[in-house]
Amino acid sequence: MNSEYEVVVGLEIHTELCTRRKAFCGCPNNFRVPPNTNICPTCLGLPGALPVLNPEMLEFALRACLALHTRINQRCHFDRKHYFYPDLPKAYQISQKYRQIGVEGFITIETDDGSEKQVRISDVHMEEDTGTLAHAEAYVRKGTSTVNYNRCGVPLLEIVSHPDMRSIAEVSSYMHRMRDLLDFLAVSDCRMEEGSIRYEASVSLRPFGQEEYGTRVEIKNLGSFRSVEQALEAEIHRQKRILASGTPLRQETVLFDENLKETRPMRSKESSSDYRYFPEPDLPPIVISDELLNEVKRTMPPLRDTVMKTMIEDHSLTPYAAEVLTASRALADYYRDAIRAGGKEMAVPVANWLQNTVLGFLNETGVEIAACPVSAQELADLVRKVEEKKITANAAKTCMRESLSGKGPLKDLLESQGEAVSDDTQLMQWVGDVMAENPDKVEAYRGGRTNLIQFFVGQVMRLSKGRAQAQKVKELLERELGG
Numbered sequence: 001m002n003s004e005y006e007v008v009v010g011l012e013i014h015t016e017l018c019t020r021r022k023a024f025c026g027c028p029n030n031f032r033v034p035p036n037t038n039i040c041p042t043c044l045g046l047p048g049a050l051p052v053l054n055p056e057m058l059e060f061a062l063r064a065c066l067a068l069h070t071r072i073n074q075r076c077h078f079d080r081k082h083y084f085y086p087d088l089p090k091a092y093q094i095s096q097k098y099r100q101i102g103v104e105g106f107i108t109i110e111t112d113d114g115s116e117k118q119v120r121i122s123d124v125h126m127e128e129d130t131g132t133l134a135h136a137e138a139y140v141r142k143g144t145s146t147v148n149y150n151r152c153g154v155p156l157l158e159i160v161s162h163p164d165m166r167s168i169a170e171v172s173s174y175m176h177r178m179r180d181l182l183d184f185l186a187v188s189d190c191r192m193e194e195g196s197i198r199y200e201a202s203v204s205l206r207p208f209g210q211e212e213y214g215t216r217v218e219i220k221n222l223g224s225f226r227s228v229e230q231a232l233e234a235e236i237h238r239q240k241r242i243l244a245s246g247t248p249l250r251q252e253t254v255l256f257d258e259n260l261k262e263t264r265p266m267r268s269k270e271s272s273s274d275y276r277y278f279p280e281p282d283l284p285p286i287v288i289s290d291e292l293l294n295e296v297k298r299t300m301p302p303l304r305d306t307v308m309k310t311m312i313e314d315h316s317l318t319p320y321a322a323e324v325l326t327a328s329r330a331l332a333d334y335y336r337d338a339i340r341a342g343g344k345e346m347a348v349p350v351a352n353w354l355q356n357t358v359l360g361f362l363n364e365t366g367v368e369i370a371a372c373p374v375s376a377q378e379l380a381d382l383v384r385k386v387e388e389k390k391i392t393a394n395a396a397k398t399c400m401r402e403s404l405s406g407k408g409p410l411k412d413l414l415e416s417q418g419e420a421v422s423d424d425t426q427l428m429q430w431v432g433d434v435m436a437e438n439p440d441k442v443e444a445y446r447g448g449r450t451n452l453i454q455f456f457v458g459q460v461m462r463l464s465k466g467r468a469q470a471q472k473v474k475e476l477l478e479r480e481l482g483g
């Protein structure tokens with residue numbers, strides 16, 4: 001790629017909010033159930049059914065606005081966005097067009113050279129999700145489509161940035177920081193693979209030094225970091241090719257084909273006026289009192305930076321460990337719970353166990369921390385036992401692995417393992433047995449092959465079923481074998 005053009009990107013993020021109920025009715029906010037089971041007259045848009053705003057949605061939206069430093073419109077309202085599509089039974093979507101809840105904020109991202117910069121947020125607004133159509137699934141007869149309304153009325157937050165990003169790496173940093181923010185605010189489950197965050201990117205090119213923006217192309221329906229990055233790469237390449245040939249670009253909306261790795265124009269594009277936006281008459285204007293705003297401020301969960309800082313300053317973790325343990329809010333919470341159960345003096349060993357043993361297992365098996373078979377309390381208990389030398393690190397690791405693999409509760413496994421043996425009489429018994437069983441190796445050791453010590457230690461550990469203190473065994477063996 002040549003570098004005579006500057007890349008200009010803006011991003012819209014749609015995230016499903018993890019409230020307990022849908023945006024405007026009492027249906028559970030869970031669409032991953034049998035088709036058309038979490039629905040009611042309101043989210044189906046049946047005549048006469050009226051929407052009522054879910055206060056939790058408002059609270060979650062406020063959290064995001066505060067974290068993104070937006071100005072908050074304490075008086076705002078909903079608008080109707082009209083369009084017909086089979087997954088939208090009302091033929092309009094309740095959204096915010098004219099007076100959004102949050103306007104003009106920013107988020108800090110990392111630039112290509114590792115420094116930081118602010119990307120301005122133009123607005124944050126609330127809206128509702130649509131249903132889903134199935135065209136090709138096994139249960140759909142060929143040539144037909146089915147519609148599932150479970151997702152209708154699920155609360156969405158849309159976060160719109162200014163076109164402030166100048167490279168794909170900056171877009172990537174923006175998406176990661178935004179994901180962390182939504183995750184640590186506990187407003188979204190951030191399950192990308194299940195579509196709870198979706199993106200639309202607008203991209204244009206301009207000669208370096210030119211202030212005026214180039215012709216903008218919008219890329220719709222992007223479902224992951226990777227597809228955003230790949231779509232941008234393909235689209236930037238396409239625009240450079242067209243501009244190089246001297247042809248002007250057309251302002252259009254395109255879709256990204258993940259298989260062909262290319263962008264393609266969408267057949268039709270509604271302009272804003274086609275949606276015939278007007279204020280939603282079925283919902284009263286939203287009035288956000290100072291009390292509510294202060295309450296939301298007071299109960300804001302800490303963001304990732306703050307959690308990392310606590311880990312480094314209060315728990316003496318390395319910046320690297322803090323970064324690993326804040327990869328998600330669920331993991332950071334697990335660590336926090338383990339420290340609460342085990343005490344602050346367990347902070348470093350618990351972090352080590354979590355990183356080396358628990359995360360290793362979760363990564364291998366794809367199990368999420370929230371479904372970890374070993375609880376934070378159990379991990380804390382185990383680490384304490386190791387620190388107090390009641391069990392050996394090896395035995396603890398074995399029990400941990402077994403419990404993680406579903407062989408039983410950690411506590412039971414540890415009990416059946418028995419306490420660590422550091423009593424000299426018992427250890428000497430095992431040392432004596434091993435030496436008697438291996439006279440040739442004893443001879444060889446005494447003849448100079450001192451690296452056989454590992455063999456002897458291993459044999460004693462085997463006899464003790466992992467309960468012997470390895471260091472002590474080594475000392476005793478060296479003393480006995482040396483004589």
Ligand SMILES: [Zn+2]
Binds near residue numbers: 026039041042
């Ligand atoms: Zn409903």
